[in-house]
Amino acid sequence: xxxxxxxxxxxxxxxxxxxxxxxxxxxxxxxxxxxxxxxxxxxxxxxxxxxxxxxxxxxxxxxxxxxxxxxxxxxxxxxxxxxxxxxxxxxxxxxxxxxxxxxxxxxxxxxxxxxxxxxxxxxxxxxxxxxxxxxxx
Amino acid sequence: xxxxxxxxxxxxxxxxxxxxxxxxxxxxxxxxxxxxxxxxxxxxxxxxxxxxxxxxxxxxxxxxxxxxxxxxxxxxxxxxxxxxxxxxxxxxxxxxxxxxxxxxxxxxxxxxxxxxxxxxxxxxxxxxxxxxxxxxxxxxxxxxxxxxxxxxxxxxxxxxxxxxxxxxxxxxxxxxxxxxxxxxxxxxxxxxxxxxxxxxxxxxxxxxxxxxxxxxxxxxxxxxxxxxxxxxxxxxxxxxxxxxxxxxxxxxxxxxxxxxxxxxxxxxxxxxxxxxxxxxxxxxxxxxxxxxxxxxxxxxxxxxxxxxxxxxxxxxxxxxxxxxxxxxxxxxxxxxxxxxxxxxxxxxxxxxxxxxxxxxxxxxxxxxxxxxxxxxxxxxxx
Amino acid sequence: xxxxxxxxxxxxxxxxxxxxxxxxxxxxxxxxxxxxxxxxxxxxxxxxxxxxxxxxxxxxxxxxxxxxxxxxxxxxxxxxxxxxxxxxxxxxxxxxxxxxxxxxxxxxxxxxxxxxxxxxxxxxxxxxxxxxxxxxxxxxxxxxxxxxxxxxxxxxxxxxxxxxxxxxxxxxxxxxxxxxxxxxxxxxxxxxxxxxxxxxxxxxxxxxxxxxxxxxxxxxxxxxxxxxxxxxxxxxxxxxxxxxxxxxxxxxxxxxxxxxxxxxxxxxxxxxxxxxxxxxxxxxxxxxxxxxxxxxxxxxxxxxxxxxxxxxxxxxxxxxxxxxxxxxxxxxxxx
Numbered sequence: 084x085x086x087x088x089x090x091x092x093x094x095x096x097x098x099x100x101x102x103x104x105x106x107x108x109x110x111x112x113x114x115x116x117x118x119x120x121x122x123x124x125x126x127x128x129x130x131x132x133x134x135x136x137x138x139x140x141x142x143x144x145x146x147x148x149x150x151x152x153x154x155x156x157x158x159x160x161x162x163x164x165x166x167x168x169x170x171x172x173x174x175x176x177x178x179x180x181x182x183x184x185x186x187x188x189x190x191x192x193x194x195x196x197x198x199x200x201x202x203x204x205x206x207x208x209x210x211x212x213x214x215x216x217x218x219x220x
Numbered sequence: 221x222x223x224x225x226x227x228x229x230x231x232x233x234x235x236x237x238x239x240x241x242x243x244x245x246x247x248x249x250x251x252x253x254x255x256x257x258x259x260x261x262x263x264x265x266x267x268x269x270x271x272x273x274x275x276x277x278x279x280x281x282x283x284x285x286x287x288x289x290x291x292x293x294x295x296x297x298x299x300x301x302x303x304x305x306x307x308x309x310x311x312x313x314x315x316x317x318x319x320x321x322x323x324x325x326x327x328x329x330x331x332x333x334x335x336x337x338x339x340x341x342x343x344x345x346x347x348x349x350x351x352x353x354x355x356x357x358x359x360x361x362x363x364x365x366x367x368x369x370x371x372x373x374x375x376x377x378x379x380x381x382x383x384x385x386x387x388x389x390x391x392x393x394x395x396x397x398x399x400x401x402x403x404x405x406x407x408x409x410x411x412x413x414x415x416x417x418x419x420x421x422x423x424x425x426x427x428x429x430x431x432x433x434x435x436x437x438x439x440x441x442x443x444x445x446x447x448x449x450x451x452x453x454x455x456x457x458x459x460x461x462x463x464x465x466x467x468x469x470x471x472x473x474x475x476x477x478x479x480x481x482x483x484x485x486x487x488x489x490x491x492x493x494x495x496x497x498x499x500x501x502x503x504x505x506x507x508x509x510x511x512x513x514x515x516x517x518x519x520x521x522x523x524x525x526x527x528x529x530x531x532x533x534x535x536x537x538x539x540x541x542x543x544x545x546x547x548x549x550x551x552x553x554x555x556x557x558x559x560x561x562x563x564x565x566x567x568x569x570x571x572x573x574x575x576x577x578x579x580x581x582x583x584x585x586x587x588x589x590x591x592x593x594x595x596x597x598x599x600x601x602x
Numbered sequence: 603x604x605x606x607x608x609x610x611x612x613x614x615x616x617x618x619x620x621x622x623x624x625x626x627x628x629x630x631x632x633x634x635x636x637x638x639x640x641x642x643x644x645x646x647x648x649x650x651x652x653x654x655x656x657x658x659x660x661x662x663x664x665x666x667x668x669x670x671x672x673x674x675x676x677x678x679x680x681x682x683x684x685x686x687x688x689x690x691x692x693x694x695x696x697x698x699x700x701x702x703x704x705x706x707x708x709x710x711x712x713x714x715x716x717x718x719x720x721x722x723x724x725x726x727x728x729x730x731x732x733x734x735x736x737x738x739x740x741x742x743x744x745x746x747x748x749x750x751x752x753x754x755x756x757x758x759x760x761x762x763x764x765x766x767x768x769x770x771x772x773x774x775x776x777x778x779x780x781x782x783x784x785x786x787x788x789x790x791x792x793x794x795x796x797x798x799x800x801x802x803x804x805x806x807x808x809x810x811x812x813x814x815x816x817x818x819x820x821x822x823x824x825x826x827x828x829x830x831x832x833x834x835x836x837x838x839x840x841x842x843x844x845x846x847x848x849x850x851x852x853x854x855x856x857x858x859x860x861x862x863x864x865x866x867x868x869x870x871x872x873x874x875x876x877x878x879x880x881x882x883x884x885x886x887x888x889x890x891x892x893x894x895x896x897x898x899x900x901x902x903x904x905x906x907x908x909x910x911x912x913x914x915x916x917x918x919x920x921x922x923x924x925x926x927x928x929x930x931x932x933x934x935x936x937x
Contacts, residue, residue, distance in 0.1 A: 084429065085427065086426075086427030086428040086429045086432070087428060087429060087430070087898075087899070089423050089424070089427055089428075090423070090424050090425065090898045090899070091894060091895075091898050092423075093420060093423050093424045093898075094361055094424070094648045094894065094897045094898045095648075095894065097365075097648050097649070097650060098644070098647050098648050099647075100650060101650075102647070102650050102651060102652050103371075103650045103651075104650075104651050104652045114378065115375075115379040115400075116400075117378075117379065117380070117381065117397065117400065118378060118382045118383075119382040119383055138294065139294075140290055140294035140295075140298065172297055172301075172386065173383070173386075174296075174297035174300075174386070174388045175382065175383075175388055175396075176293065176294065176297070176388075179396070188382070243745060244745075245745050245746075245749075246745075251827065252827060253825065267749065267904060354900060357901060358815065358816070358818070358899070358900045358901025359898065359899060359900035359901075360645075360649070360897075361648065361649050361897050361898060364649040364650060364651065365649070365650070368650060424898075425900075428899070428900065430816050430899060430900050430901075430902055431900045433902075433903070433906055434900060434901075434902070434903055434906075582903065582904070582905060583749070583825065584819075584825055584903045584904050584905075585903070586825070587825050
């Protein structure tokens with residue numbers, strides 16, 4: 084009987100203790116600086132080296148480049164850049180290999196959508212996703 | 221699945237003339253207490269289990285096969301998803317295997333970070349077990365208390381590597397991130413907090429007479445059976461065999477710290493419960509020492525070639541995960557991808573004893589026994 | 603109310619009867635609504651959560667929303683279920699739960715029927731509910747609900763025995779089975795003091811009768827998914843839920859009357875506070891205790907449960923009867 088009473092005492096004490104519930108959808112959930120959220124992609128930095136697409140363990144990055152419009156300049160410009168968030172596991176490897184930090188993580192993590200099609204994020208969307216960008220990558 | 225189980229016996233009692241029939245009960249894959257998508261076909265006679273056959277594979281994703289087409293860095297995020305309750309040990313076992321093959325030197329600071337991460341993860345994993353086990357037994361409070369404390373560990377991990385469960389933290393040769401400023405102090409605070417909190421867990425549950433009567437003396441097996449089924453971890457230690465890879469084949473830097481390996485001799489669910497609780501204490505002890513001795517500075521990743529190509533050959537390494545011995549076997553042909561990768565998953569191996577333990581048990585004990593094995597379905601099905 | 607019962611039946615008093623029953627039903631539904639709300643709140647607070655807070659101010663309309671949802675749901679029935687019994691079971695479980703309230707004296711004046719054998723009436727009718735549960739378990743044609751139904755039949759029948767035995771002491775002391783007289787006999791001291799053993803046995807057995815933690819085996823979530831009502835949904839499920847909470851109401855009322863002095867104040871000096879307030883206070887205390895237990899206790903195992911009823915509770919209850927009988931005989935100067 085003592086054990087039962089002890090347990091009852093414990094739960095009773097908790098009755099008045101401070102609650103730990105987060106008011107998440109009403110109050111944004113703060114994430115630490117290193118949090119791996121949805122990627123931000125800046126096309127002007129990209130050198131189309133294709134490393135992110137190659138390191139991706141789930142092959143969710145599709146990209147194409149186009150030749151530089153100024154014929155004197157070497158290298159390519161990014162043309163399309165898509166991340167399929169049905170597959171992406173936010174493992175951070177693409178940002179790790181990117182030599183120019185063209186692709187970086189942000190602290191945004193809300194990806195819920197009504198349709199699967201909305202989970203294909205293109206270059207424009209990823210470029211606009213420029214809030215809470217992670218500092219160290 | 222063994223088809224024999226599908227035939228049930230109909231008996232007519234010679235004394236009373238009452239006709240009785242065995243019944244097939246399909247527990248899972250959607251059932252509140254199978255900890256995921258685990259299915260158990262049990263043949264019951266009244267409430268007594270005559271035979272039980274586990275059916276697994278509902279969460280099979282072919283990690284091992286997928287790994288054959290991935291280079292070693294790419295496999296690390298996949299290991300996060302095997303034992304998702306304690307992903308750090310999975311990260312480690314893969315990195316450890318590759319490092320062993322390549323003979324890499326790991327910097328001191330990285331070793332410490334790995335050890336701290338793994339031990340924190342062990343505490344988190346045992347807390348999840350504690351909460352869900354009590355939930356299986358029917359008490360729903362402990363689950364939330366355990367998750368409150370686990371949340372603190374997850375927050376620590378979130379600060380350390382940017383994810384709460386799928387860490388992808390370790391790399392071949394070291395770790396990805398250094399501890400952020402103030403992190404070590406936060407971890408120290410957590411260890412102190414947890415040390416104070418642990419007795420209240422015992423106050424709430426351990427002395428509870430209903431709980432004791434539920435789990436004492438059930439799911440019993442002896443050390444010979446445990447060895448025959450090649451059980452490991454708490455399942456093995458609960459039968460009196462003192463075998464902890466952290467102690468017996470020290471890896472990482474476990475040999476530098478003082479800790480005990482708690483064992484029991486009863487081999488029942490109660491013993492396993494006490495062992496896991498004692499292991500939390502020991503983990504906190506290791507953490508306390510490791511956090512105190514944490515080197516002020518140093519490299520977090522050693523000298524690693526740009527492309528990781530272990531020499532041709534095979535290797536098998538094993539470490540102690542919260543569930544038991546997790547091993548990683550790599551057969552390499554000197555390429556940047558493994559020729560064959562195999563994980564020895566403790567949940568899968570420990571689960572094999574379940575049919576034997578369930579035979580002749582009461583249906584109500586089924587959940588208590590299954591829970592005490594501490595399986596993670598991501599790991600069982602891999 | 604009681605005077606109505608003694609009049610010749612006429613259209614006038616029939617309407618009164620129906621009206622009174624509807625009022626009681628409304629009170630009851632209000633109680634159930636907020637009992638569920640407070641259960642969730644109290645358990646939430648104990649588990650460091652805040653409980654329902656989205657629907658209505660402070661989440662007060664949460665249960666209303668839940669019940670509305672249940673009532674609007676499609677009425678589903680398993681293909682191979684026994685149609686008639688499947689429909690009958692929720693009614694069979696609910697009707698007696700409501701009927702037992704007829705004899706409960708809430709205060710000196712608020713009572714529907716002043717039966718001489720009020721206590722017996724309660725016990726006899728509450729025994730019917732088990733039929734509803736076992737019918738539900740059998741008619742669903744589901745293995746989980748069958749096990750749940752059989753478990754609850756075994757459990758509720760076994761625990762009825764110590765439940766009845768534990769109140770025999772009170773009947774001996776009072777010399778009556780009339781609930782009103784039992785309350786009046788507690789003017790000097792509440793029965794919880796002289797009948798403490800009986801009280802403990804009654805509380806434990808009542809818990810098992812109500813199928814609540816730690817004796818919630820018939821619907822053991824982690825083993826039997828939802829036990830006997832696993833196949834029920836929509837308003838039939840709502841009926842089972844309602845029956846469960848109305849039973850809690852009934853049991854709380856009974857405990858208040860039998861052991862906690864009904865509407866009597868703690869001290870005669872406090873008698874200026876109306877009896878109904880005292881009654882509600884004591885009653886709420888019991889209901890809170892229920893929630894508190896649920897937040898703390900694990901579940902018992904079915905075989906332990908049965909041996910506990912027959913090997914522990916019943917002997918203790920019998921001992922209590924013997925003790926009471928000896929003490930009363932001594933007081934009456936028989937020794």
